[in-house]
Amino acid sequence: MAEKPAIRIGYLKITDHLILGVTDLKLKKGMEKFDHCTLNPVVKNGWNEVADALATKSLDGALILAPTAMDLFKSGVDLKLLLFAHKAGSILVKSKRAHIEKIEDFAGKTVLIPYQLSVHNMLFYKLLSEKGLKPGRATDKGIDVTLEVVAPFQMPEALEYDEEGEIGGFIVAEPFGSLVIAKGYGEEFYLSKDLWPKHPCCVFVVRNEIIQKHPEAVQEICNSFVRSGLAIDAQPSPASVIGGDFLSQDKDVIFKVLTDPPDRILTGELFPIIKDLDTIQKYMMDEMKIMTSLIDLEKFVDTGFAKTAGAK
Known part of the structure; x- marks a missing residue:
């Protein structure tokens, strides 16, 4: 049997990326098992590092700012957006x-x-x-x-x-x-x-080459992320302990972020909403003038993995 691929996913130490921390812990503790890959979270210090690592293929996927991901796609980096990482936050x-x-x-x-x-x-x-x-x-x-x-x-x-x-x-x-x-x-x-209630922010992207080569691996990661997101929303207390460890932050601060108020950050609704992504790119082009052209979101977003994972 071929060796399972190690999928390298970039992230920052922010609450927006807690779904990765919960999934990572579940795998390490044997609460979940991946049949098609191993997960390799790769911490980065800033957004430019994440973007560069995707462009140079030193990452297979990442939790990244939605507009930055769109810009990478526009510049020719062959990425697909598979899930939202959270809403608001x-x-x-x-x-x-x-x-x-x-x-x-x-x-x-x-x-x-x-x-x-x-x-x-x-x-x-x-x-x-x-x-x-x-x-x-x-x-x-x-x-x-x-x-x-x-x-x-x-x-x-x-x-x-x-x-x-x-x-x-x-x-x-x-x-x-x-x-x-x-x-x-x-x-x-x-x-x-x-x-902006329930606004998108960070998204989960994977290089298309990895999706084509290891679709089952990508699906099981998406399945786990969706479960992790639901668990964070339902059980903020244990999630804040995991977050404190994974993000190197005070667990009490993380608990406040997850609960006060309850909709401060939402991780239970990760299905990608193309209309919201379009709102972002149009505003950045028409009003802010920091995007020069629009991308075809139907080509950039693949909702198939989210549907199979049961994302809301």
């Missing part, structure tokens, strides 16, 4: 030192985002533009708010050491927002689910 935090009371107070400040091609950037852009404020990079002309791309895990430290309050805050995946709030440097300004 991010937070806009204001720095206590920046004296932010309303959206307009972000004017003249720097705000940290995890990546340009991210739903975080889109949600914050929409929030500002509705108040007539223009965000952009420090080199752009006529901007009101400076956006700076910083890896999620570096954001708490950036806020902590910004004694002058030049950083207004950041918008990012949890648990980094809740971490800063717990340490006393920031306050919740908005939860992303209140800006």
Whole structure:
């Protein structure tokens, strides 16, 4: 019998990627068994690392920002989107030192985002533009708010050491927002689910070459992810312990993220919604001008694996 392939899946240490942590633990403890592959989670520090590793084929798949995945597909990386990794789950935090009371107070400040091609950037852009404020990079002309791309895990430290309050805050995946709030440097300004209920953010993509070569392996990973997502939603307490370990974070902070409020992050509905992905790419092209063309989502998204897995 041929040796089972090891499927390398990239991720960041964020709550959005907890389905991978739960599946990994179930396999290690023998609570689940894969017949067609072994799972090899590969941690990365930032989104550029994940994107580059997919492009150079050093990863077989990844949990990655939806717009970044779309951009990779557009640039010729042969990927398929198979599942959402979660819905909602991010937070806009204001720095206590920046004296932010309303959206307009972000004017003249720097705000940290995890990546340009991210739903975080889109949600914050929409929030500002509705108040007539223009965000952009420090080199752009006529901007009101400076956006700076910083890896999620570096954001708490950036806020902590910004004694002058030049950083207004950041918008990012949890648990980094809740971490800063717990340490006393920031306050919740908005939860992303209140800006766009049940919005997509990270998605599970696999290189098409791997799907063609090992469809049964890809299916059993999708099956497990869907089960893990349902388990996280149903049992946040044990999930937060697993999350604390897998993400190297405080389990109490993870528990708060999973439960307060209950719909802060949703992992039980992973079926890919093409209409929502289309909303993202059209907004990024028409309003933000950071995408130059649209992709054919019917070619990019393969819902067959999600259907077989029973994803909701």
